[in-house]
Amino acid sequence: MADTNTRISTLVGDNDVVLFMKGTPLFPQCGFSSRAVAILDHCGVAYESVDVLQDMEIRQGIKAYSDWPTIPQLYVKGEFVGGSDIMMEMFEAGELKQMLDDHGVAKAES
Template identity: 75%
Template structure:
């Protein structure tokens, strides 16, 4: 992965409290996993930004190396990699995701 792509990804992660790298956009997700990730965040009422990896092949490949995680979507909260849609779903169902947003000051307890 090029340093330029790495730097761009790092800047995006650092610049947004809640960031979802996904296929498509929140209004038009381009895969079921991205759709599920957006639905979880919307249901929780958390403000988030998204990056459509389909628009940038460098980011699409680079994010996998950046996080050492092979699939998209990928959720970052306050610069920390949380996981993909399966992990998000497990954390949502267990209450861990809500706890994380409260802990990071992004949601009311």
């Protein structure tokens, strides 16, 4: 588990925005992951995605790492934000865009 935590820490630390999800941004494998991708795409930020279906150690490890039982999980500048429901609430309130702007997150390339 220590190796998995190190891998997760590296992913979270090396990228401004990381989405641990089921599937990929082009082919999400669940509705919650699809919603999370749509929110991030609408915000226009660059982000790294990790397909937990391709790595069972990451799939289980991310839940322990964040102490959050579900996937997807969003991290911004190393900070755990939440899952798709929290992302949706923050997006609708304008808080997610504000957080991304405040942290100076890079915009996605067109």
